[in-house]
Amino acid sequence: MKLSSGNPIRYILLLAVPLLLLAALFFLLPAREPVPELVIEVAEEPPELDEFGFELGVYQVDSGVVAPRQTLSHVLARFEMGPAEVDAIAGRMQEVFNPRRIRAGQPYYGYYDAEDPASLRYFVYEISLLEYLKIGFSDTLEVLRGQKEMQTRQRTANGIITSSLWNVLRDHNLHPELAIRMSEVLAWEVDFYRIQHGDRFKVVYREDFTGDRSAGVSGIDAIFFIHQGREILGFHFEQDTISGFFNPLGDNLRKVFLKAPLEFGRISSRYSTSRLHPILNERRPHYGTDYAAPHGTPILAVGDGVVTQTSYTSGNGNFVRIRHNSVYETQYLHMSRFGNGIRPGVRVSQGQVIGYVGSTGLATGPHVCFRFWKNGQQVDHLREEFPSADPLPEIHMEAFGEKRDSLMRILNTIAFRDALPI
Numbered sequence: 164m165k166l167s168s169g170n171p172i173r174y175i176l177l178l179a180v181p182l183l184l185l186a187a188l189f190f191l192l193p194a195r196e197p198v199p200e201l202v203i204e205v206a207e208e209p210p211e212l213d214e215f216g217f218e219l220g221v222y223q224v225d226s227g228v229v230a231p232r233q234t235l236s237h238v239l240a241r242f243e244m245g246p247a248e249v250d251a252i253a254g255r256m257q258e259v260f261n262p263r264r265i266r267a268g269q270p271y272y273g274y275y276d277a278e279d280p281a282s283l284r285y286f287v288y289e290i291s292l293l294e295y296l297k298i299g300f301s302d303t304l305e306v307l308r309g310q311k312e313m314q315t316r317q318r319t320a321n322g323i324i325t326s327s328l329w330n331v332l333r334d335h336n337l338h339p340e341l342a343i344r345m346s347e348v349l350a351w352e353v354d355f356y357r358i359q360h361g362d363r364f365k366v367v368y369r370e371d372f373t374g375d376r377s378a379g380v381s382g383i384d385a386i387f388f389i390h391q392g393r394e395i396l397g398f399h400f401e402q403d404t405i406s407g408f409f410n411p412l413g414d415n416l417r418k419v420f421l422k423a424p425l426e427f428g429r430i431s432s433r434y435s436t437s438r439l440h441p442i443l444n445e446r447r448p449h450y451g452t453d454y455a456a457p458h459g460t461p462i463l464a465v466g467d468g469v470v471t472q473t474s475y476t477s478g479n480g481n482f483v484r485i486r487h488n489s490v491y492e493t494q495y496l497h498m499s500r501f502g503n504g505i506r507p508g509v510r511v512s513q514g515q516v517i518g519y520v521g522s523t524g525l526a527t528g529p530h531v532c533f534r535f536w537k538n539g540q541q542v543d544h545l546r547e548e549f550p551s552a553d554p555l556p557e558i559h560m561e562a563f564g565e566k567r568d569s570l571m572r573i574l575n576t577i578a579f580r581d582a583l584p585i
């Protein structure tokens with residue numbers, strides 16, 4: 164067929180059909196970035212940087228660690244700097260960091276030009292795992308206090324306890340902070356003083372890193388613990404004002420203390436670091452809260468626990484001390500007498516009568532001096548902010564269920580690596 168010979172309609176159709184098809188394709192295909200731009204982006208890969216932001220391969224790095232009793236001038240002597248240069252650097256450094264606070268054991272680095280190994284470009288001192296000091300030697304001295312980028316990684320761990328949680332973590336090269344976090348979460352469910360040979364755990368947690376170095380455990384997501392054959396499961400959940408650990412049904416792993424060790428009674432003296440003592444007539448700290456009540460009023464254990472002391476001293480009079488868990492202890496002073504069967508080693512439950520109000524020891528009148536200990540330190544229990552121990556409200560159950568199930572899947576992938584202890 165000769166196109167140029169006279170059949171114009173056929174000629175137009177032959178051209179129009181492919182054009183229409185092209186137009187249709189143009190409208191049907193989703194809009195795209197022009198291809199050349201993509202190519203350019205791929206070509207511009209960012210250079211790899213070290214933890215202080217220096218491009219890898221550009222410098223030759225010489226590093227050391229501050230020795231005991233070394234000062235800034237000792238450290239800089241390694242880089243062949245004399246007193247005048249040290250003075251200038253110390254002066255500029257003062258704006259962001261006190262040079263006298265250079266500490267033994269902290270690493271430092273000299274960055275030399277890779278092309279010209281005699282020329283020092285930067286000096287870096289690590290203030291902490293997260294912060295560093297950078298001094299640049301160009302025409303002028305540049306001083307900068309920088310922060311390393313931190314990455315949070317979700318990790319898992321497991322173990323079977325033979326002596327203590329601490330030892331298991333150490334044996335597996337896990338961060339010791341994990342033991343503290345775990346004991347806080349499980350304080351109400353697991354008696355860490357009576358941890359048993361064969362107790363075991365799986366845990367999903369978050370750990371912060373700068374490069375490959377750990378900056379600590381930042382939180383626990385899920386925990387599975389078998390204590391004396393009893394299984395405990397807890398999942399972290401945070402939304403609105405709620406933050407805590409809940410079992411699979413949404414019950415809180417925490418429990419509450421009674422607000423006071425007496426059903427009735429009034430606060431006659433509060434916790435104070437400097438109080439005029441009513442009998443000794445001098446200022447001294449009062450690490451307790453006094454509740455005045457008639458002689459013989461029952462004194463109640465504010466929470467479940469084990470009695471650790473029933474004693475008499477000239478100051479405290481008759482007193483009872485209770486350990487509630489690995490975090491909290493309480494003490495009740497000036498009792499007229501102890502409750503029935505109350506002696507060291509006995510388990511008591513919340514609200515149980517452990518003694519009666521009196522004025523034994525240094526007391527002007529009948530009252531109970533209530534003392535509250537947290538991690539071995541006396542604290543004002545009225546000021547302690549105890550997280551809520553309420554179960555999860557119904558409106559959060561769906562979101563909690565999703566989080567619980569995804570964490571449960573992770574827990575299920577963890578296999579105990581230890582052999583069962585004999």
Ligand SMILES: [Zn+2]
Nearest residue numbers: 451452453532
């Ligand atoms: Zn008191």
